[in-house]
Amino acid sequence: MAGPAVVDPERAAMPAVPNVPEELAQLPYAHLLQPHSGPLRADQRYDTVHFDGTEHGGAAGGAGFLECAFTGVHFDGAGLRRASFNEAWVHGSRLVATDLAESEWQDSAVLGSVLAGIAWYGCALRRVVLRQCKLESVNLRGATLRDVVFEDCLLRDVDFGEARMTEVAFPGSTLEEVRLGGAKLSKVDLRGAVRLGLADGHLGLRGAVISTHQLFELAPQFAQALGIVVKDG
Template identity: 30%
Template structure:
């Protein structure tokens, strides 16, 4: 559910982070990276199970063919990164922000999100199904054709997001304000949309979606 927007807890990033040279770094299962900045590089064809990232900044990093399943990210910021098609299924994101990132096809199925902010990102075709999300905001972010089905949500905010053809089946949107969002159609049933906040123009779109006829009084 959602109501009046509550302020998210943003990543707590200390000063004086240590620069980490990724090409010389050996990725390993259950390894921890903390108090570091990783920038201006590519992370390609890497796989690690249950790695832990604490107080880390990723800036201008391109991920390719990367899998970080069941990873834990706490106080992490991604800036100008490309995480397209990354496998982040069953991860834990706590106080994490994504700014101007490319997240096309990113898979975070079955994950836990707490205080996560997506700002000016491209997350078309992203997969968030079966995700437990509390304190999550999509701001000026594209989620066209993304899969947000079967999510459990609270304090869930969407501001000026593109959700055209996004799938919300079995995700209860009661109290969620999508009135500033852009879409021609979304995948959701009547029960999913009950008490969802929409604009008058969107009401006409939904009426057509459910086969209703709106009488404007001119006939």
């Protein structure tokens, strides 16, 4: 079975980074947004709602967010299991110890935000951009990621175990103690990563594209994973 493809980054073009609005006013639905107040409610549908500087810690499982914007929002211990985010825009927000398991994200962006201690396993991310975000102790086991970009992000202790990742890229991102055990990768481009630090799952890189430099850096871990003893003399 083929391993990760090794490509000279100077000879192969990096995947294009999607154009994502950086300011609230740039959103195509900005003029439709209505301010929100009060707690989130389970199974509630929110359409063109602006959550600004609010704090949420309650249970709102199954809630749906369509063309919603979140600016400076703090989710602390919130329960958003099986929630759906369609064309959502999250900026400068904090998500701490929040349950996003089995949630669905499509055509959405998360910018300049912190995600720490997040249960995000079993989720589905499609056409999602995370830019200048810090992800720490995030559980993405069994998740499905398609057309996802982690741009200029820090991923520390992020678990992609058993995840299915297709056309995922990490331009400018730093990966530390990332887990890929049992992951299924297809057209995953890691060449743009500033650092590629894996805690385990080196054989899970099968189906990824890495650079020659990254291959040399990972060589000791590949040898260990394959049970190869490297000894000189």
